[in-house]
Amino acid sequence: MPEKYTISYPAKRVHSDGRVENSEVLLARECAVKIILDGNLFTTLFASPLELKELAVGHLITEGILSFREIENIEVEGSEVRILTRKEKQTPSTEAAGEARKKVQVSKETIVESDSVFDPEALFAGTEHLESAIYRLTRGTHLAALIDRKGKLAIQIVDVGRHNALDKAVGAAFLRGFDLSQHYLLSTGRQPAYMVTKAARAGIPLIATKAMPFDSGVEAAKKTNICLVGQLRKESMLIFSNEWRVKLQPFSKSL
Template identity: 30%
Template sequence: MRALPAEHAIVSAGYALRDVQRWRDGRIETDQDCIAEELPIALLYNDRPHVVMMATPRDLDDFVLGFSLSEAVIDHADELSDVQIHALLEGIEVRVRIPGAHAEVLEGRRRNLTGGTSCGLCGAQALEDAVRQPAPVDAGVEIDPRALHRALDHLQDLQPLNTATGATHAAAWAHADGSIALLREDVGRHNALDKLIGAMTRAGERVSAGFAVITSRASYEMVQKAATVGIPVLAAISAPTALAIQLAESTGVTLIGFARNNSHVIYTQPHAATGSRREHAA
């Protein structure tokens, strides 16, 4: 791959401006549109290629940390070091160092994935790679339904990239009272969650003290990532899949879907999101 000149720093708003022809009220007019950026991001651990993800080229430090944690490449943030991000003509290359023991485990998985924005595990070579079973999560705080919808009400206002382009997902971390502490955006829903996990880790957020909200469906990979880092409650504005529900049940994650328009559906662990935990304990 060919490196770009040094003056091409990786500073991205996440979108590009493009001239377009817009049809409106029977007339054609020239206009400018904000288009979400999507580039291949190659991730190398200890100089060994591991995965290429199509992602929005912003918050890449959060992305590599969150991906490394949610995919169980490392156990703790301080095991990731010497992060080097290089802009190339073909995309972006991210090189990181991890402990040798983790690198050996990673090599043993024999995974060299090419993930798209709708699939995070394309190319897994074994069933155990595709459906990894995380350990059960610790119990979190009870989430009042009003707190969940308080977070949902503020979600759109905190998505500048989606406001500009209409093409990105978001993952947000909210405290128990529904106040949103962190939010990350990306063209890929998996990437947005990984970026959020990285940002939460850097900020020292306690996973037991809040809940995550995603602007997408809740596929099993999203539950898998949440459970791997210990997030106890995951709320999606769209539907879950059957495997996501099964995985949430087995790991103790409270999974919520169709969270919008002042309503939602609780699929697993309902006591954590209905205020009934105390009743169960009584």
């Protein structure tokens, strides 16, 4: 499967001592994916050329356009994903969708209702899933994973964009019938308000990233009832919001 994510390109490697070598390197592939909603072009996304159904479903959910129960049928034709809804509704144009994505304010209605709490061990277990074979080959992809409360990997997705990886993970979860309120999102990307809000719309109660969040991401997490964890390492992590979602045991004092 790595060959579907990558393509070989010639390049010249120039060394600091003046040596020049011909080389072949693997680059991450990207394609234009058209989402056709009820017969109308909704948007075009640029993503890795796999899991296109998951991408479209997750994107519509995390952008607040549809709920999963409103989807009647999904068909993939080449790089086009055609989705029919159960009820007639006004389909936003591509321009309107673009304007909506520029707005990072968190809606007052976007609140994660889940009361899930996670053991620190379940979060530290996520460090085993932060790197993929595709990343090691290309150094040009992001990863999103969904991990349950026991620390078990449920879904792992690789894409050229951190937002696409999130959309695909959410889409895969809904298509497989997973309960997102009982999972946390593991990400390799930074977390601005936009990313946190997308996760909130999907009902994800906790986000853990190996990167550092933006201040806007922390504020969005506070407002949406999400626990935001940054700089996740095997030996430590930083909790920025709603720390009650992590079972923190008090340190015992030495006598």
